[in-house]
Amino acid sequence: MAxxxxxxxxxxxxxxxxxxxxxxxxxxxxxxxxxxxEQRRGEGYSLDECQFSRLSAREPDRRLTSEAGVTDVxxxxxxxFRCAGAAALRHTIEERGLLLPAYTNAPKxxxxxxxxxxxxxxxxxxxxxxxxxxxxQQQQDPRQGFRDQHQKIRKVREGDVIALPAGVADWFYNDxxxxxxxxxxxxxxxxxxxxxxxxxxxxxxxxxxxxxxGQRGQFSGQGxxxxxxxxGGQEQRSGNIFQGFDEQFLAEAFNVDTDLARxxxxxxxxxxxxxxxxxxxxxxxxxxxxxERSEYQRGRPANGVEETxxxxxxxxxxxxxxxxxxxxxxxxxITSVNSxxxxxxxxxxxxxQKGHLYQNAIMAPHWNMNAHSICYFTRGTGRxxxxxxxxxxxxxxxxxxxxxxxxxxxxxxxxxxGGEGLEWVAFKTNDQAKISQLAGRVSSMRAFPEEVIAxxxxxxxxxxxxLKFNRDEVTLFSPGSRSQYxx
Numbered sequence: 001m002a003x004x005x006x007x008x009x010x011x012x013x014x015x016x017x018x019x020x021x022x023x024x025x026x027x028x029x030x031x032x033x034x035x036x037x038e039q040r041r042g043e044g045y046s047l048d049e050c051q052f053s054r055l056s057a058r059e060p061d062r063r064l065t066s067e068a069g070v071t072d073v074x075x076x077x078x079x080x081f082r083c084a085g086a087a088a089l090r091h092t093i094e095e096r097g098l099l100l101p102a103y104t105n106a107p108k109x110x111x112x113x114x115x116x117x118x119x120x121x122x123x124x125x126x127x128x129x130x131x132x133x134x135x136x137q138q139q140q141d142p143r144q145g146f147r148d149q150h151q152k153i154r155k156v157r158e159g160d161v162i163a164l165p166a167g168v169a170d171w172f173y174n175d176x177x178x179x180x181x182x183x184x185x186x187x188x189x190x191x192x193x194x195x196x197x198x199x200x201x202x203x204x205x206x207x208x209x210x211x212x213x214g215q216r217g218q219f220s221g222q223g224x225x226x227x228x229x230x231x232g233g234q235e236q237r238s239g240n241i242f243q244g245f246d247e248q249f250l251a252e253a254f255n256v257d258t259d260l261a262r263x264x265x266x267x268x269x270x271x272x273x274x275x276x277x278x279x280x281x282x283x284x285x286x287x288x289x290x291x292e293r294s295e296y297q298r299g300r301p302a303n304g305v306e307e308t309x310x311x312x313x314x315x316x317x318x319x320x321x322x323x324x325x326x327x328x329x330x331x332x333x334i335t336s337v338n339s340x341x342x343x344x345x346x347x348x349x350x351x352x353q354k355g356h357l358y359q360n361a362i363m364a365p366h367w368n369m370n371a372h373s374i375c376y377f378t379r380g381t382g383r384x385x386x387x388x389x390x391x392x393x394x395x396x397x398x399x400x401x402x403x404x405x406x407x408x409x410x411x412x413x414x415x416x417x418g419g420e421g422l423e424w425v426a427f428k429t430n431d432q433a434k435i436s437q438l439a440g441r442v443s444s445m446r447a448f449p450e451e452v453i454a455x456x457x458x459x460x461x462x463x464x465x466x467l468k469f470n471r472d473e474v475t476l477f478s479p480g481s482r483s484q485y486x487x
Contacts, residue, residue, distance in 0.1 A: 008409040016053035050083035052411065055386060055395040057377075060090065064209045066272025068097030069179075071212060076199065080406035084372040084429065086191020087199035088404055089212070091174060093117065093180040096277045100208070103169040105200040106186040106193040107348040110162040111425045113378055115180035118283070119154045119162060119315075121170040126151060126310035153283055159319020160427075161337050161352045163344050166192040169204055173281050183376050185427040187350055203240040205268040240266055245257035318354040318425070330478035332417075336449045339431035351433050353426040357382065357417035360479035364471075365414040366439040371430035373407040375399075382422035387412040413437065439472045 027471075058080070060072035074081060074088040081087060087106075090113075091099055101122070125278065156162065156172070164170055174180035192363045200214060242250060243265045250261035316337045319324070322334035335354045339346035351371075357363060357380075377399050386395040388411055397421070399405060407413045437443040445453065445468050453464035471477060 010298075012385065016108065024056075042168070047265040049077070052079060052083060052394055052406075052408045053392075054064070055080055055405065056386075057397060057399045059303075059403055064211055064213055066274035068095075068276040069093040069099075069274035071273060073212065074173040074404060080374075080404075080408075082197075083410065084374060084406050084430070085187065085197055086175060086372070086374055086406075086427075087186045087188055088374070088376070089184050090276065090309045091172070091182045091184070093174040093182070093274055093278075094176050094408075095174055095179075096280065097174045097180070097184075097274045098277050099169040099172040099274050100206040101169050102201050102208075102273075103204070104186055105166060105195050106188045107166045107190050107350060108164050108184050108186045108407060109348075109352055109427050110164065111183045111348055111376065111427075112156050112158050112160040112162070113181040113183050113376075113425075114158055114178050115174060115178050116155070116157040117168065117172055117180045118281075119156045120151065120171050121164060121168055122151060122170060123153075123310055127429065138234065148283075150283065156315060157317070161313045161318055162315045163342060163348055163350065164314065165344075165348060166190070167432045169377075173277070176279065183425070184239065185376075186372055187348070187429060189429075190349060192348075203238075204242075205240050205266060205274065206271065206273060207237050207243075207266045208273045208274065210238040212273060213238060219434075222413065240264075241300040243267060246346045248309060313342060316342045316346060318352065324474045328361075328473060328476040328478060330358070331473065331476035332357040332363075332421075334363075334475060336433075338433065345431040345463075349429070349431050351428045351431050355415075355422075355424050356428045357415065357422045358479075359417060359419055359421050361417050361421075362477040362479065363415040364414060364443065364473075364475050364477060365473075366435040367409060367410050367412050367438075368428070369434040369436050371428040371433040372409050373413075373433070374407050374429075375407065375424045376402050376427070377401055377405075377422065379423035380386070381418035383416050383418070385414050390479065395466075396442050408472045435477065440471050440477065 035186075038096075056078075058074055058078055061075040062073050064071040064073070072090040072092075076082060076087050094098055101120075123128050157236075163468060168186075172180065172182060172326070187200050188199050189191075198211070201208070247258050247261045247265075250256075250264060251258045254261065254264075318335040318337050320335070321327075321333060324335050326334040333356050336351065337345070338351035345351055353373075355363065372445050379401055382402045384395060384397065384405060385393060386405075386407055388394050389407075394411070395405065409427075415424075427431070439445060448468070449457075450461050450464045450468065454461050455468055457467070459467070
């Protein structure tokens with residue numbers, strides 16, 4: 001029999017391990033901390049390797065062609081994606097193109113950069129609230145009395161931000177003549193992702209290209225030598241999730257014959273992830289689309305999780321000038337979507353911001369207090385500078401439409417538009433992302449006493465006063481003008 005001291009020692013050892021495990025599960029949402037023994041942001045890399053010492057404005061690294069569109073994928077191995085724990089891709093959907101239903105291992109934000117169309121999301125456990133009228137359905141279907149029903153379909157348009165939790169299957173359809181362009185950012189370091197930091201897209205249909213999946217750490221000598229279009233030769237296919245199931249199991253699960261179960265696997269389907277609909281896609285949608293407002297404007301109701309989740313708004317438009325949070329008629333506007341005006345973002349821990357700078361205008365030098373800011377530039381050109389904690393410039397260059405640039409957490413940033421202006425959408429890794437300005441009316445400089453500024457920079461009080469008061473605008477600064485200091 002073990003002695004009492006031995007039992008006490010064993011108990012202390014077990015308790016010590018339990019406490020260590022608990023500490024490892026405590027995450028700092030936007031730092032590189034350890035979760036279940038793994039680093040979630042910048043997973044697999046030490047802090048020294050995630051210094052963002054060399055940033056670049058990135059264009060997509062590989063393009064996948066489908067029957068009715070193309071998909072552009074950014075290299076996850078680039079430092080700004082690897083260390084921020086994010087992945088990015090862009091779908092361009094042609095007329096009558098259907099982006100096949102799929103779900104991801106991480107929450108995502110989708111920005112509609114161009115066009116209009118429809119979006120459907122299969123919220124688990126929620127009822128099919130859209131039901132067809134029997135008489136109209138009989139005209140479309142030979143089976144008398146059959147009525148289709150499905151979950152809500154949402155109309156989307158340029159400027160919409162759509163929020164999707166991890167594991168929610170969704171699809172997009174373009175019913176217009178112009179392309180529908182969707183930019184997606186996946187937060188692979190989010191606690192909702194219980195796998196590694198690779199982005200994974202699980203398709204419910206089709207026979208998708210292998211190269212659409214996350215390839216973190218797999219570009220070097222592992223089958224993806226070509227940075228565009230795969231490894232050459234015949235494209236590798238990853239298959240939809242039904243391909244791995246036995247046909248008999250599928251037939252029994254869906255109560256269908258084995259031939260139909262076999263066709264669900266789409267093993268010989270080479271259409272890619274965006275397929276062409278032969279005729280116009282038919283589904284149920286209200287004559288006039290309506291936004292759910294009341295149940296989420298006041299925060300989370302306390303009368304049941306299912307009702308809250310099923311009725312949650314998933315999108316908000318940030319292109320509408322009337323919704324601007326900051327507006328300067330000589331400089332531009334800023335519009336944000338966060339958990340205050342789109343409450344589902346609270347559970348995703350993500351937000352977004354749309355910036356529009358007029359010709360040669362400046363966005364105030366600032367730092368992101370609690371988030372990385374992953375910027376996709378949608379229009380125009382400009383110059384961006386980013387500075388690290390050692391006062392070193394980690395990026396100083398031109399940016400243009402179609403590029404992505406990450407401003408890391410706490411790094412100082414300044415943007416200036418070119419002659420055509422500059423527009424961008426910033427995806428942020430916090431549902432209530434905040435910035436702190438270095439210049440302007442609500443800046444840190446305004447908060448400091450003149451004497452502190454004068455002694456810190458070794459300047460006169462008059463010069464300190466000019467630093468503090470000469471720019472009287474907020475966030476967005478008009479070009480070539482300096483607000484006059486008033487004594």
